[in-house]
Amino acid sequence: MPPQSNTTEQFRSKAMSVFAANQVKTDPDDLANWGTDWTRSFKVDPLAIVFPESVDQIVTLVKLAPEWGVALVPSGGRTGLSGGAVAPNQEIVVSLDRMNKILEFYETDKIVHCQAGLVTQALQDFAADQGLFYPVDFSSSGSSQIGGNIATNAGGIRVIRYGLTRRWVAGLTVVTGTGEVLRLNHGLIKNATGYDLRHLFVGSEGTLGIVVEAEMRLLPQPSEQQVMVLAIPDLHRILDVLRAFQDALELSAFEFFSELALQKVLAHRDVPRPFSKASPFYALLEYDANRIDIANETFESVLESGCVVDGVVSQSLSQASALWELREGISESIASFTPYKNDISVRIGEVPGFLEDVERIVSQHYPDLEVVWFGHIGDGNLHLNILRPADVSIDDFYQRCHTISPELFSLIQHRHGSISAEHGVGLLKRDFLNYSRSDEEIQAMRALKRVFDPHGILNPNKLLAA
Amino acid sequence: MPPQSNTTEQFRSKAMSVFAANQVKTDPDDLANWGTDWTRSFKVDPLAIVFPESVDQIVTLVKLAPEWGVALVPSGGRTGLSGGAVAPNQEIVVSLDRMNKILEFYETDKIVHCQAGLVTQALQDFAADQGLFYPVDFSSSGSSQIGGNIATNAGGIRVIRYGLTRRWVAGLTVVTGTGEVLRLNHGLIKNATGYDLRHLFVGSEGTLGIVVEAEMRLLPQPSEQQVMVLAIPDLHRILDVLRAFQDALELSAFEFFSELALQKVLAHRDVPRPFSKASPFYALLEYDANRIDIANETFESVLESGCVVDGVVSQSLSQASALWELREGISESIASFTPYKNDISVRIGEVPGFLEDVERIVSQHYPDLEVVWFGHIGDGNLHLNILRPADVSIDDFYQRCHTISPELFSLIQHRHGSISAEHGVGLLKRDFLNYSRSDEEIQAMRALKRVFDPHGILNPNKLLAA
Numbered sequence: 001m002p003p004q005s006n007t008t009e010q011f012r013s014k015a016m017s018v019f020a021a022n023q024v025k026t027d028p029d030d031l032a033n034w035g036t037d038w039t040r041s042f043k044v045d046p047l048a049i050v051f052p053e054s055v056d057q058i059v060t061l062v063k064l065a066p067e068w069g070v071a072l073v074p075s076g077g078r079t080g081l082s083g084g085a086v087a088p089n090q091e092i093v094v095s096l097d098r099m100n101k102i103l104e105f106y107e108t109d110k111i112v113h114c115q116a117g118l119v120t121q122a123l124q125d126f127a128a129d130q131g132l133f134y135p136v137d138f139s140s141s142g143s144s145q146i147g148g149n150i151a152t153n154a155g156g157i158r159v160i161r162y163g164l165t166r167r168w169v170a171g172l173t174v175v176t177g178t179g180e181v182l183r184l185n186h187g188l189i190k191n192a193t194g195y196d197l198r199h200l201f202v203g204s205e206g207t208l209g210i211v212v213e214a215e216m217r218l219l220p221q222p223s224e225q226q227v228m229v230l231a232i233p234d235l236h237r238i239l240d241v242l243r244a245f246q247d248a249l250e251l252s253a254f255e256f257f258s259e260l261a262l263q264k265v266l267a268h269r270d271v272p273r274p275f276s277k278a279s280p281f282y283a284l285l286e287y288d289a290n291r292i293d294i295a296n297e298t299f300e301s302v303l304e305s306g307c308v309v310d311g312v313v314s315q316s317l318s319q320a321s322a323l324w325e326l327r328e329g330i331s332e333s334i335a336s337f338t339p340y341k342n343d344i345s346v347r348i349g350e351v352p353g354f355l356e357d358v359e360r361i362v363s364q365h366y367p368d369l370e371v372v373w374f375g376h377i378g379d380g381n382l383h384l385n386i387l388r389p390a391d392v393s394i395d396d397f398y399q400r401c402h403t404i405s406p407e408l409f410s411l412i413q414h415r416h417g418s419i420s421a422e423h424g425v426g427l428l429k430r431d432f433l434n435y436s437r438s439d440e441e442i443q444a445m446r447a448l449k450r451v452f453d454p455h456g457i458l459n460p461n462k463l464l465a466a
Numbered sequence: 467m468p469p470q471s472n473t474t475e476q477f478r479s480k481a482m483s484v485f486a487a488n489q490v491k492t493d494p495d496d497l498a499n500w501g502t503d504w505t506r507s508f509k510v511d512p513l514a515i516v517f518p519e520s521v522d523q524i525v526t527l528v529k530l531a532p533e534w535g536v537a538l539v540p541s542g543g544r545t546g547l548s549g550g551a552v553a554p555n556q557e558i559v560v561s562l563d564r565m566n567k568i569l570e571f572y573e574t575d576k577i578v579h580c581q582a583g584l585v586t587q588a589l590q591d592f593a594a595d596q597g598l599f600y601p602v603d604f605s606s607s608g609s610s611q612i613g614g615n616i617a618t619n620a621g622g623i624r625v626i627r628y629g630l631t632r633r634w635v636a637g638l639t640v641v642t643g644t645g646e647v648l649r650l651n652h653g654l655i656k657n658a659t660g661y662d663l664r665h666l667f668v669g670s671e672g673t674l675g676i677v678v679e680a681e682m683r684l685l686p687q688p689s690e691q692q693v694m695v696l697a698i699p700d701l702h703r704i705l706d707v708l709r710a711f712q713d714a715l716e717l718s719a720f721e722f723f724s725e726l727a728l729q730k731v732l733a734h735r736d737v738p739r740p741f742s743k744a745s746p747f748y749a750l751l752e753y754d755a756n757r758i759d760i761a762n763e764t765f766e767s768v769l770e771s772g773c774v775v776d777g778v779v780s781q782s783l784s785q786a787s788a789l790w791e792l793r794e795g796i797s798e799s800i801a802s803f804t805p806y807k808n809d810i811s812v813r814i815g816e817v818p819g820f821l822e823d824v825e826r827i828v829s830q831h832y833p834d835l836e837v838v839w840f841g842h843i844g845d846g847n848l849h850l851n852i853l854r855p856a857d858v859s860i861d862d863f864y865q866r867c868h869t870i871s872p873e874l875f876s877l878i879q880h881r882h883g884s885i886s887a888e889h890g891v892g893l894l895k896r897d898f899l900n901y902s903r904s905d906e907e908i909q910a911m912r913a914l915k916r917v918f919d920p921h922g923i924l925n926p927n928k929l930l931a932a
Contacts, residue, residue, distance in 0.1 A: 108709075108815035155656050164656070167633070180906045186882035189845040190621050190630070190811045192669060192890045193902040194929055195911050199665030203658060243574075345656045349574035379655040416652035424658045436659040440646045444917065445661050451913040463660050 006070060006090070011048050014068055018050075018060050023098075025049040034095055035087040037080035038140075040338050041398050042427055046073070046087035051098045055173070055181060055212050058094065062210070063179035065092070066455040073459055074206035076148025077119065079140035081341055082426030084152065084205045084462055091460075094210060096147050102126060103213070110218040111170050111187045116147025116211045120154075123216060132218040135162035139328040147211040153203035155422035157327070158286075160378040161252045162219075164422075165202065171215030172198045176208065177453030187215040200448070205424050206459040208452040225252055226289040227320040228299065231279035231310040232256070235359070235373075239351055240307045241283055242378055248298045253286040255327045257374035261334075262326060264372060268333035271325050275310045281373075283308075284327050286320075330374050337387035338394050339372065340401035341428075344412055345381040345421035357411040358384060365404045381421040409435035425463045433463070472536060472556070477514050480534055484516075484526050489564075491515040500561055501553040503546040504606075506804050507864050508893055512539070512553035517564045521639070521647060521678050524560065528676070529645035531558070532921040539925055540672035542614025543585065545606035547807055548892030550618065550671045550928055557926075560676060562613050568592060569679070576684040577636050577653045582613025582677045586620075589682060598684040601628035605794040613677040619669035621888035623793070624752075626844040627718045628685075630888075631668065637681030638664045642674065643919030653681040666914065671890050672925040674918040691718055692755040693786040694765065697745035697776040698722070701825070701839075705817055706773045707749055708844055714764045719752040721793045723840035727800075728792060730838060734799035737791050741776045747839075749774075750793050752786075796840050804860050805838065805851035806867035807894075810878055811887035814846045823877040824850060831870045847887040875901035891929045899929070 006014075008026045015024050025034065026048045035046040047070065052058045065072055073087040075095045087093050096117035104113040110132055112123060120134075120141040127134040136149065138156030148154070150172065154165045170187040184198040185191055201209050232238055238256050245251060259278050266273060274282070287295055295313075302308045314320035346354045362371050362384070370387040388397040409419050413435040420429045420436070433442060446464055449456075460466045472480075474492045481490050491500065492514045501512040513536065518524045531538055539553040541561045553559050562583035570579040576598055578589060586600075586607040593600040602615065604622030614620070616638065620631045636653040650664040651657055667675050698704055704722050711717060725744050732739060740748070753761055761779075768774045780786035812820045828837050828850070836853040854863040875885050879901040886895045886902070899908060912930055915922075926932045 106813060106815045109813050111813070153658060153662075155658075159655065166662075176910075182906055182910070183904070184907070187813045188811055188882075188884055188887075189625065189814075190842075190847045190887035191884040191902065192619055192621075192809075192886045192888050193884055193895070193899060194891055194907075195666055195670055195674070195914055196619075196632075196668070197907060197910060199668075200661055202662070202665075204661055208661070343658075345654055347572060347575050347577070347653045348655075349572045376656075381656045416654075418654055418657040418659055420658045421654075421656035422658050425660055429659070433659060436657065438649070440648055441650070441660075441663060444642075444648070444663060447917040448661055448914070451910065451917065 006047055006068065008047065011068070011070070011092070015048065015050065018057055018064065019052070023051045023053065034075060034078070034093050037078040037083060037085040038335070039081060039083045039086065039428060041394050042083050042086045043088045044086060045090060046093045047090040049093045049095055051095050053098050055175065058175050058210055058212055059179045059181060061094065062175055062177065062457070065457045071457045071460045074147070074151065074210045076117065076145035076151070077140065077143040079144040080148065080152065080426060081343070081423040082420065082428040084424050084426030084459070085148070086427060096145060099212065100145070105130070106187065109187055111215050112218060113171070113213065113215045114146060115213055116145060118146045120144045120146060120149055127218045130218070131221055133221045134168070134216065134218055136165050136168060139331050146214055146216065150202055150211050150214055151204065151206050152424045155376070155379070155381070157253050157255060157376065159376060160254055161250065166199065168217045169198060169202055169214055170217045172201060172211065173213035174201050174209035174211055177455060177458045182209070205426060205463050207449060207463050208458065210458070222252070222288065224289040225286050225320065226292060226295065227314040227323045228285045228295060229274045229312050229323050229326065230283045230285070230308040231275050232281040232283055232307065233279060233309050235281055235355055236352060237307040238281060238283060238377055241302050244302050244307070245285055245298050246378070249287050249291045249294050251285060251287055251378065253284065254376070254378035255284040255374070256377050257282055257327055257330060258372060260370060261330045261372045261374045264333040265326055265329040269325060269329050271322060271329070274312050274323065274326060277310070279309060284323060327374070330372065334372055334385055334387060338397070339385035339387050340398060341423065342384040342408065343381070343421050343423040344384065344417060344419060345379065346412065346415045346417035348380045350415045350417065351377065351380055354415055354417065358382065358408070361404070361408045405432060412436070427462060430463060430465060472513055472534065474513065477534070477536070477558070481514065481516065484523055484530065485518070489517045489519065500541060500544070500559050503544040503549060503551040504801070505547060505549045505552065505894060507860050508549050508552045509554045510552060511556060512559045513556045515559045515561055517561050519564050521641065524641050524676055524678055525645045525647060527560065528641055528643065528923070531923045537923045537926045540613070540617065540676045542583065542611035542617070543606065543609040545610040546614065546618065546892060547809070547889040548886065548894040550890050550892030550925070551614070552893060562611060565678065566611070571596070572653065575653055577681050578684060579637070579679065579681045580612060581679055582611060584612045586610045586612060586615055593684045596684070597687055599687045600634070600682065600684055602631050602634060605797050612680055612682065616668055616677050616680055617670065617672050618890045621842070621845070621847070623719050623721060623842065625842060626720055627716065632665065634683045635664060635668055635680055636683045638667060638677065639679035640667050640675035640677055643921060643924045648675070671892060671929050673915060673929050674924065676924070688718070688754065690755040691752050691786065692758060692761065693780040693789045694751045694761060695740045695778050695789050695792065696749045696751070696774040697741050698747040698749055698773065699745060699775050701747055701821055702818065703773040704747060704749060704843055707768050710768050710773070711751055711764050714760050715753050715757045717751060717753055717844065719750065720842070720844035721750040721840070722843050723748050723793055723796060724838060726836060727796045727838045727840045730799040731792055731795040735791060735795050737788060737795070740778050740789065740792060743776070745775060748792070750789060793840070796838065800838055800851055800853060803853035804863070805853050806864060807889065808850040808874065809847070809887050809889040810850065810883060810885060811845065811847040812878065812881045812883035816881045816883065817843065817846055820881055820883065824848065824874070827870070827874045871898060878902070893928060896929060896931060
């Protein structure tokens with residue numbers, strides 16, 4: 001990267017050759033707001049925020065950036081949890097907020113061609129208006145944007161049935177680090193004409209190109225869903241419950257959370273406790289409502305075998321959404337504790353041993369701290385949130401957690417698991433990447449970075465140290 | 467590439483440092499057999515065939531190849547249709563035939579860890595033995611190998627429901643052009659730790675690395691399937707039939723073929739004509755047998771609207787497989803005509819206009835030739851086979867077809883379609899790549915080739931001209 005010697009005023013005067021005055025923000029409040037994501041542990045210090053309104057403006061900016069001596073941080077809904085959209089070092093934040101339109105709807109193909117700044121929920125709503133369904137969903141979908149979903153290959157709560165964002169990207173337009181516009185795959189189902197670059201950009205966290213448009217595939221609306229919440233006496237029973245239900249019917253979701261997670265949600269939202277008696281763990285299942293008989297039968301069998309001790313089932317859409325709040329409210333309810341988030345995964349077959357590993361680490365290293373467990377255990381994905389005590393500074397707390405991480409990550413490495421299952425690497429996990437990727441893989445990733453971003457201007461220092 | 471100055475004997479003596487004598491073949495018949503694929507239009511001239519039995523042997527060979535001045539052609543079941551596995555220029559063919567074992571089965575994950583030389587049908591059979599299902603299927607699955615399926619991202623007859631090979635690759639081991647072994651993704655569902663290199667190698671046709679092992683994901687067995695064959699009076703009604711059935715139920719397959727295609731199968735196999743009266747086109751549908759009532763209702767409605775004129779439905783598994791023969795026998799039945807294969811696709815919404823384009827080209831340029839139409843119209847994928855008259859030489863025939871191709875490909879380019887939907891690029895479509903990929907994309911592909919194969923020893927001249 002060229003040295004960064006721009007003052008705000010110098011940048012403003014240069015930027016006027018590309019942007020209108022109302023497309024550039026440099027007020028301290030704006031810098032703080034658009035310069036960060038949902039992490040709260042990184043220094044935030046952007047030079048400016050720009051709000052392009054066309055692909056051409058982004059191309060022009062990217063081509064000028066090396067000359068101007070500025071790096072660019074692509075920015076979506078800023079709901080990331082790994083610092084991938086944080087601007088710590090006088091970067092220009094390139095917000096996609098104003099490129100949020102649906103450009104075209106291909107009805108026969110069930111494909112929406114949209115700009116990257118489209119909010120995930122707006123895509124879900126558009127789909128519903130057409131009698132269709134966009135299946136990727138998570139608690140931040142009211143703020144997150146499709147471009148960010150693609151850049152992180154977002155997962156969420158229905159991966160068990162519908163996979164990750166990658167699966168729904170039928171076409172992708174990116175601006176590379178040299179300002180080239182690649183329009184990839186054009187919504188085709190079958191296209192065997194060489195390397196599928198689309199998949200390289202999905203999950204690349206804005207380090208290879210800026211996602212500017214996408215063609216997202218929709219599905220027919222699923223039949224009505226029913227939600228069941230179960231009280232589970234023991235962490236190790238969760239996998240037995242999962243298997244019993246998976247053998248009996250197709251699950252749309254299988255989430256679990258701990259009693260402490262539930263307590264945090266109850267303290268934060270006006271929702272009732274699902275059972276009068278607390279239980280160490282809970283599971284939330286979703287499935288086609290017309291399978292209710294089989295679901296009930298399966299419930300009876302897991303109750304009998306002692307894998308669950310109680311259960312409740314939704315009788316209406318509003319009850320279903322109230323039950324979902326118990327799970328979806330967790331992240332928000334613990335945000336004020338600046339949690340240290342572990343987002344880890346292994347193959348499903350490794351889950352039992354992996355849970356033992358994690359329990360040991362927690363009891364050895366965090367006996368004095370609150371640990372909130374939840375996650376998508378049907379995908380092998382566990383969210384382990386260590387809460388910061390009010391009297392410990394963020395720096396000290398993260399320092400302590402970072403010191404413990406290598407021990408946990410070694411165990412994950414031993415099981416060929418992932419140190420970042422769905423949150424991405426960003427700044428938070430960058431220095432631990434070697435626990436999930438080999439030296440040869442990391443060298444290859446660096447070489448690919450040089451191909452698409454030879455000047456090192458795209459989200460530098462994220463994912464790979466510059 | 468280094469100059470190629472090896473004699474057979476020189477190579478044999480070098481190869482003995484890596485391989486046992488029975489792992490190297492240089493007899494003319496063997497060279498002819500393993501040096502080609504199902505195309506019959508390319509010069510075949512390999513220096514030798516080697517049969518490695520371990521990843522280590524492949525690594526050693528790849529590392530020595532630049533020094534030895536030889537290029538390598540990775541070779542699976544040799545059922546390819548674009549010359550991707552042809553060795554025209556004194557290459558060493560690296561056959562995976564002897565690396566055909568299942569290494570491990572992860573039951574909880576429903577994942578098979580296998581060597582790349584495992585025959586597709588052997589994976590299907592293994593899955594069935596476990597009460598599971600490997601959904602990728604095509605007429606060559608009795609010969610094709612998993613490694614080749616991955617290298618070409620094979621599609622086939624059930625893409626409409628289950629997608630392409632890519633979707634089932636949970637982990638992948640490749641040997642790059644520098645002899646590095648990359649073990650990618652390890653069967654994880656969620657793994658957001660940087661660029662997903664796995665997807666770059668899927669569909670790369672052996673030009674970036676040699677696929678040596680894979681972790682393939684299986685599915686629960688689907689319920690019993692029923693097959694329906696319909697007689698359709700007019701090409702343009704096919705899409706209406708597809709829509710009617712897709713709106714009513716989930717299709718596992720929707721294939722179409724022309725009367726001439728049927729005639730070729732009937733001449734080649736001992737199967738009966740499905741209807742007493744010939745029809746210009748036919749469609750074959752497959753769906754869950756328990757949906758028979760809805761399927762019958764839909765049949766009545768398309769019969770009434772004139773979209774179909776007759777129909778037959780399978781009453782047993784053997785009847786279902788007899789009906790499938792009508793479609794799956796086509797490729798084999800026309801092989802002796804050395805057909806010029808067009809494997810083209812567009813977005814589904816573009817299919818009607820695209821069919822008009824193709825009809826015009828056929829009537830203008832091939833009025834004197836037999837044209838066999840079939841394909842996976844539910845994926846937007848059409849196979850247009852021009853049959854070679856017995857009195858025209860292969861060279862002259864291909865020359866003529868190649869001269870006409872640009873006009874067809876221009877129309878496909880205009881619709882942002884693919885000039886190779888599922889057969890890959892290989893040698894056959896290499897010089898037409900620009901009709902489906904932009905100059906910028908092709909430049910990026912070349913740069914990626916240099917990253918993973920800096921010596922240019924992996925399948926040179928395939929996909930991209932060296």
